[in-house]
Amino acid sequence: MTRTVLVLNGPNLNLLGTRQPDIYGADTLADVEARLKSLAGDLGLEIDFRQSNHEGELVTWIQEGRGRVAGAILNPAAYSHTSVAIMDALQACDYPVIEVHISNIHRREPFRHHSHVSAVAVGVICGLGVQGYELALQALDRIIGRT
Template structure:
């Protein structure tokens, strides 16, 4: 059975491709999800994608990951900068979470510079566009199914 990874997207990410394409690009959420499934398959992962504009849904899904997934890729959107509830859910879940932001939050408005999620994430990827999801899956695959090192004889 393949390890399961949840890809969770927060508020307004359902508008990818329409909302501020100069910032977020032209790819839609469906494009991101399809690419993630392809990348995940290549890494031996089963990918489950979800999106909600509601903080409580994200909290519920992170809690669900505790027993249903081996890792989470999380783009909490604006909730990254405001949600202690999401932070608490990540702490309780006990699975690695890689935080992803399509844009470089540090080059944007000042209120976006701080992410509460970053403090509890296993890794943070910002400003790489939708490639960030692929990078996050690669990082999780290494954490979930560590490569065995070959013993080199001399």
């Protein structure tokens, strides 16, 4: 069995560290990737880390994970609240997905309180900053088990 975890990041996360640091913190997406790869090594996992501002590209990557990855961490960003296409792709995948949000979406604007992704994710982590990615990876390690 593969021990690869797909980590997908949605729109505007390429600006992490410079965009609204009062909400999202000072860490960059490269910082998050480096920490996840280090933790993955400790857990015996591989990381496939990607970011896109394009909904269709995220859908394609989710589909390409079928039969290839053991699980995924997804920060869909603004697509959480709008993308039925991402939700449908996740429903069709054969691996567990944990949804991550850096900020607590439930303490923000009302339109952010609903996530289509949450309906199909095995778990959701929000409001814990970029540490949420690491917590999600540890949880996925337990979910997929050791080989």
